Amino acid sequence: MEYLIGIQGPDFVLVAADNVAASSIIQMKHDYDKMFKLSEKILLLCVGEAGDTVQFAEYIQKNVQLYKMRNGYELSPAAAANFTRKNLADYLRSRTPYHVNLLLAGYDETDGPGLYYMDYLAAVAKAPFAAHGYGAYLTLSILDRYYKPDLTRDEAVELLKKCIEELNKRFIMNLPSFTVRLIDKDGVHDLEKLPIGAK
């Protein structure tokens, strides 16, 4: 029901998430933000079971901020991704696992942009593009077909629009709007909500 997507370019990462907070068959909120800002250049997108998402994401967020306070410098995206994965793995083997699927997107000064795909079984994979949710079944082949490693920002947004068009056409759930953000060396930028004109 929920949908996350990330596309990595040569010097940026574009991420988008739907804005629906649902409870059984009812949409309780139409403007819900599923992205959590871990630091100036790292975003964590989190979907999954109702309470687990916010609890886990806020826990990771606060710990990343604590690291910065204690040590004076921020965690890199790779380190944050591995920290998140370790926590997921530890709780998976406890009596209270977190059922969350994540995308971590960030920009590192030395390594450049990075997109990490993580799922509730604590797998992590660094990927050029990734998606979560039922919508992923419909959009991954579009990403496979049109993705190039050196795509520009505009091309990435066009690719994202293609994916959302396909969802609006074929996906059974109504996802009226998506929050879109871009991470590059200057930090996190909010782009216009898609589809154009969505509130």
Add this chain to the structure above:
Amino acid sequence: MALQEVCGFNKFSYLYSEWNISASASVYLEDTFFSFHNRKNTDFGGFFTGSNGSPLELYVPVAEYLKESPLQFGQASPNVTPQPTAKPEYCSLPSLPFPAGIPLSASSSIPLPFQLSHGTTTLAFQFQGGVIAAADTRSSCSGLVACPSSQKILPIHSHLVGTTSGTSADCFLWKRILARELRLYQLRHHRRLSTGGAAKLLSHMLHPFKGTELCVAATLCGWDQNLCGPRLFYVCSDGTRLQGELFSVGSGSPYAYSILDRDICWEMSVDEAVALAREAVYRATHRDAYSGNNVDLYHITAGGWKRREREELKEEYYREKEREREKVAERRRKMEKADGSKCVK
């Protein structure tokens, strides 16, 4: 704990040394990260504490079984393996028949003494004149009306009101616990906790019970002086916490949503808002078997909450039938007059 540090509470830690045992045990200075130890419900001589055992945490002396896994809680035979993924879907929208036929006790090993009550219609929305909270008053118990005049909107303090949905007993208890915690906060810090803070507090207090049979779905409606005014939060025992301008919870909520979504707007007058809330609850009680009897209405403004007289919906039904009859008679009279004037050329 972050809240303690923000409020400068650490200076009192010597007074509550026995509660801070776990806090000192779990903060390892060598470790870079603060471990989230108390997810495993460590033993504290019969007391159940949340993370860090700070005085702001829940302190409820309960029986031994709560020290074990929350998934084992309530089970007759403790050797049954818990299924962590079989979290009951219905908790967020009780008694709704989707998906097809999930029984009320999702895991067959838990023998419930009787069916818990889940059906209700509650709604709350904010507008220019504050926040309106409305609910029906029927408590059902698997097809039987256990109480036709229960109170589903509970005031927590002068500027905060909570609607209850799910298990009535759980809701009533947790509202009282929340009221106590908010009062303690007010006494300690000389200011009222905001609605968002109260929602977060309730959400974190309910989190250890996730996966058990506890079912609380509440909307907290309040007025914050220092923030922008009216505030509305939806808190559910499955962990959801949402801020919004319109929420409806319960088995009758889809019916209420359809009425509210059409006519709601920020610029409504108080009378219009009250009438809309009444209408929404009335329509929901008409269609939903588990909602009915009366409607309670609370209006929260900067000066606190005001309770409107409880109103019987049976009367409303008969009044509407009367209005329909009159309209039909009126239409018939008009048509006859038109026919009559045509005949008389």
